[in-house]
Amino acid sequence: MLRNTRFKWTLAAVGVFAVAGLIGACDPEDEPTPSTQNDAGTKTDAGTNTDAGSTTDAGTTTDAGTETDAGTEMDAGTETDAGVDAGVTLPLAVDGTWAPSGYMGDGAEEGLVDEPTCITPRPGSGLGTCHKFTYTKKGQGWAGVFWQYPEGNWGKTNTPGFLVPDGAKAVTFYAWSEKGGETVDFFVGYGPDSQDGFEKKLSPAAVLTKEPVKYTLDISKIRYADVAAGFGWSAGGHDEPFVFFIDDIQWN
Structure with a gap:
């Protein structure tokens, strides 16, 4: 009678630990949160290549350094238009x-x-x-x-x-x-x-x-x-x- 009673207690204890193990394995706190990947590596927010480094807007060499407009030597010093070399008087x-x-x-x-x-x-x-x-x-x-x-x-x-x-x-x-x-x-x-x-x-x-x-x-x-x-x-x-x-x- 006493042996049967101890056996039941043992089974009950094993069942309790088994249930606890299952519960622990399914604890949501132990799983990776879905938002972690989105926050840590959202390529759209953190590194939008289009906004951060658009070579078209940030460094348009055509607008910044058009040498044709800035230094047209033909307009500045054409001796033909002037008529005579500046040293001839x-x-x-x-x-x-x-x-x-x-x-x-x-x-x-x-x-x-x-x-x-x-x-x-x-x-x-x-x-x-x-x-x-x-x-x-x-x-x-x-x-x-x-x-x-x-x-x-x-x-x-x-x-x-x-x-x-x-x-x-x-x-x-x-x-x-x-x-x-x-x-x-x-x-x-x-x-x-x-x-x-x-x-x-x-x-x-x-x-x-x-x-x-x-x-x-x-x-x-x-x-x-x-x-x-x-x-x-x-x-x-x-x-x-x-x-x-x-x-x-x-x-x-």
């Missing part, structure tokens, strides 16, 4: 701008010698180079020189001359000779049929003296732009060697 020395390279007549046959010989003081403002020309008669009986830009440009090609600043009213220079009395023609421009589109001659021609005299070629009514022939002279009828001087040739 009037008065403009003929020597150093145009070159005395267009030898004509006997000058093209080695009948001319050009020496940079100056008197002291130089006449006028002394711009450019002083010239001592010695002309010795050859087969053609006359000689002359054009100051050309660029060197060797005779105004019959598409090669542009020198772009002279606006506002020049005259080409001035000083001339004289060793003996005095010689006649010399002075001029500027190749003529209306050249790329210069004009020619201006000193009229009447200069009759040189032994002392420097200032001469003026009036270009106040001439429309010029690219000028290939910036200055020139010619002389003929001299059987004996003829020595004369030119200095301070300038556009002003």
Whole structure:
């Protein structure tokens, strides 16, 4: 009787522990809560790539650094629109701008010698180079020189001359000779049929003296732009060697 009673108590105790084990295994507090995954790793809330790092909104290189709008060099400094290099102003020395390279007549046959010989003081403002020309008669009986830009440009090609600043009213220079009395023609421009589109001659021609005299070629009514022939002279009828001087040739 006592043995049966203890057996029942033992079964009852085992049943109680079994039930408790089942209850403990099903305790909701021991299971992972559904909200844990949503809070810890909600890719939509925590790391929305679209809002946090949209390269289109945050760093549109097109809007931030359009180099075309910010620094268009063609608008800022086009020398073509300005017309003339900023360093070119009037008065403009003929020597150093145009070159005395267009030898004509006997000058093209080695009948001319050009020496940079100056008197002291130089006449006028002394711009450019002083010239001592010695002309010795050859087969053609006359000689002359054009100051050309660029060197060797005779105004019959598409090669542009020198772009002279606006506002020049005259080409001035000083001339004289060793003996005095010689006649010399002075001029500027190749003529209306050249790329210069004009020619201006000193009229009447200069009759040189032994002392420097200032001469003026009036270009106040001439429309010029690219000028290939910036200055020139010619002389003929001299059987004996003829020595004369030119200095301070300038556009002003």
